[in-house]
Structure formats: structure tokens, C-alpha cells
């Protein structure tokens with residue numbers, strides 16, 4: 001086992017262990033990876049291992065083309081999706097996939113999550129995008145690899161930047177989130193689940209609830225981001 005990958009194994013392990021604590025996964029569902037940009041590899045959860053049996057050394061090291069570089073176990077079945085995103089989106093160092101209940105419910109409706117409130121606007125200024133289900137040819141092909149392109153195509157079509165919008169719903173499947181670190185990607189998964197739950201309740205209470213108005217979207221986003229942010233310490 002190479003010492004070289006110690007740091008990303010630790011980060012990936014710690015971040016994976018957050019998922020059950022945050023109530024974002026059941027059983028062995030879900031996976032987090034952490035990348036080392038210099039080595040062009042990432043550490044990812046092994047496939048089908050319960051969270052309580054994980055350890056840093058069980059994290060599998062994979063390159064950005066999806067080849068296993070180091071580790072004794074088979075990597076998560078979603079590994080190729082992570083590899084595609086790392087390869088094409090150069091400023092992300094962590095990716096999370098869960099089937100968290102509310103975000104997955106929205107994915108199953110194939111709808112973007114409308115920006116209804118300031119909790120949403122604190123994190124992104126647009127609806128949470130939902131990538132349409134992939135066509136049959138892609139499904140029959142290299143499915144997990146194509147899921148990466150399904151996500152990137154959605155961002156291209158909607159004119160979104162992966163640095164501004166760190167989350168997506170994969171239609172009929174579930175969410176993926178990412179960030180500059182694995183921890184930030186986990187944080188984004190928890191925020192997404194909360195925003196998805198609030199949006200669901202909003203539509204239950206008022207099916208024609210209006211979207212947040214532009215002035216509030218801008219105000220809330222800029223409080224936390226940008227040159228004049230003043231949220232936090």
C-alpha cells in the first residue's frame with residue numbers, strides 16, 4: 001500500500017463517514033471521493049462495504065481515466081462518473097453521490113428544484129438543475145462513464161458553471177455534488193437535501209408558490225460569496 005496517497009485516503013474516509021452521520025445514506029449506498037490534482041488520482045469508497053467497516057486504507061486509488069492505481073478492493077460502482085468529472089472539471093477536489101430521500105424524489109420527477117427561498121439563494125442563484133435521463137444508447141453503453149457526460153451536458157445546455165453550481169440531480173436517479181474539498185462536497189450534499197425538503201414542503205403548502213425575487217437572490221448570495229461578503233467570521 002503506497003504511502004503517497006495517505007492524505008486523500010484520510011480525506012475520503014473522513015468524508016464518507018459523514019454521510020451516515022448526516023442521514024444521507026442507508027446501508028452501503030452513497031460514495032465520496034477526494035482527489036490529488038498533482039498525482040491526477042482520487043481516493044474513493046470501495047464497493048459494497050458497510051460504512052462501519054471502512055478505514056482509510058480500504059479507500060481505492062483510481063486515476064482520472066478510471067484505472068485502479070492502488071488498493072485491495074473494488075472501487076465504488078460509480079467510480080467512472082467521478083473520474084469523468086475530475087478529468088473535465090479542473091477545480092474540483094471532492095465528489096459525493098447519495099440517494100438522499102428528498103433530493104432523489106426531485107430527481108425522480110425530472111424537475112429542477114425551484115429557488116423558493118433564501119436558504120437556497122445562500123448557496124446558488126439558480127434552480128438546482130436536473131439532468132434529463134440519458135438516451136437508450138448511452139444506457140446500453142458504459143453507463144457510469146456516460147453519467148459523467150450526462151451531468152456535463154446538462155451544465156452546457158443550461159449555461160451553468162460547475163464552480164457556481166456545485167450540485168445536480170441526475171434524472172430518475174439521484175444527486176451528485178462536488179466542491180474544492182471532499183468536506184465541501186459533503187456539505188453541499190447536506191444543503192441540497194435540506195433545500196429539496198423545503199422546496200417539497202413549499203409546494204405542498206402552496207402549489208403556486210412564487211420563486212424568490214431577483215433582488216433577494218442577489219442579496220443572499222452576495223452576503224456569503226463575492227468581494228463584499230459579510231456572512232460568518
Ligand SMILES: [Zn+2]
Nearest residue numbers: 097099173174
Ligand atoms: Zn446512485
